[in-house]
Amino acid sequence: MNPNWGLPADWITPDWPASDRVGAVFTTRQGGVSLPPFDSFNLGDHVGDDASAVAVNRQRLASAIASNPVFMSQVHGTEVALLDEHPSDGVVADACISTSPGVACTVMVADCLPVLLADRQGRAVAAAHAGWRGLAAGVVEAAVNALLHAPTSAGSSGICTPDDIVAWLGPCIGPEAFEVGDDVRQAFTSTDGDAGQGFRPLGQGKYLADLAWLCRRRLQALGIGVVAGNDGSARWCTVSQSSRFFSHRRDARVLGASGRMAACVWLR
Numbered sequence: 001m002n003p004n005w006g007l008p009a010d011w012i013t014p015d016w017p018a019s020d021r022v023g024a025v026f027t028t029r030q031g032g033v034s035l036p037p038f039d040s041f042n043l044g045d046h047v048g049d050d051a052s053a054v055a056v057n058r059q060r061l062a063s064a065i066a067s068n069p070v071f072m073s074q075v076h077g078t079e080v081a082l083l084d085e086h087p088s089d090g091v092v093a094d095a096c097i098s099t100s101p102g103v104a105c106t107v108m109v110a111d112c113l114p115v116l117l118a119d120r121q122g123r124a125v126a127a128a129h130a131g132w133r134g135l136a137a138g139v140v141e142a143a144v145n146a147l148l149h150a151p152t153s154a155g156s157s158g159i160c161t162p163d164d165i166v167a168w169l170g171p172c173i174g175p176e177a178f179e180v181g182d183d184v185r186q187a188f189t190s191t192d193g194d195a196g197q198g199f200r201p202l203g204q205g206k207y208l209a210d211l212a213w214l215c216r217r218r219l220q221a222l223g224i225g226v227v228a229g230n231d232g233s234a235r236w237c238t239v240s241q242s243s244r245f246f247s248h249r250r251d252a253r254v255l256g257a258s259g260r261m262a263a264c265v266w267l268r
Contacts, residue, residue, distance in 0.1 A: 021122030174237030
């Protein structure tokens with residue numbers, strides 16, 4: 001277990017067999033200054049919230065984790081950013097990796113699946129933003145590959161193997177709420193026929209998709225045996241828990257917008 005850094009009680013600290021050198025957290029709606037409908041700990045600066053409130057929330061996150069959370073411009077792609085000792089926000093990517101202590105790989109979500117990765121020896125960490133488009137396109141594979149080839153202090157690469165990597169899946173839209181069309185199912189089954197097990201037919205070309213299951217399947221295919229966190233049960237569903245989690249699918253239709261939570265992983 002990672003030591004508590006004085007985080008808000010409602011935030012989630014991953015329970016995974018990572019090194020003591022690795023810190024990780026998933027924020028919730030609690031602990032911030034944003035007003036409705038972004039109440040209260042919105043970290044997204046692109047959703048219509050007051051910029052000064054977002055800035056305060058981001059500073060609170062940095063203080064809580066005693067590290068620098070680096071916010072990417074996420075586009076549902078597969079690009080992986082290497083974060084050095086002095087990274088800047090705004091790089092266009094959907095995954096990131098770091099070997100520098102105090103630099104927090106950060107992904108923002110509000111239904112998409114956050115994936116945190118760590119080398120068991122605490123030499124490198126990575127994070128991926130896995131909505132269905134990015135997951136189907138290979139963002140998790142790209143993040144794992146980047147971790148496997150992370151640069152060392154000596155300038156070489158390849159510090160770990162799949163057996164050295166542990167993964168944690170955070171909250172996302174659950175399998176009872178994620179209704180999709182056949183195009184989404186085909187995006188996965190076109191390259192993996194057995195991925196169809198992650199889709200429950202509703203009729204008329206509609207399905208309920210299990211995003212966390214689909215991600216676990218891909219991680220296991222990469223040789224990663226330890227995948228903790230989201231198991232597809234109701235307590236991980238962002239849509240069904242409106243007081244705790246932001247949900248774009250739930251909130252945007254009614255309120256016109258939704259805030260963003262963050263999953264962070266860093267080296268101490």
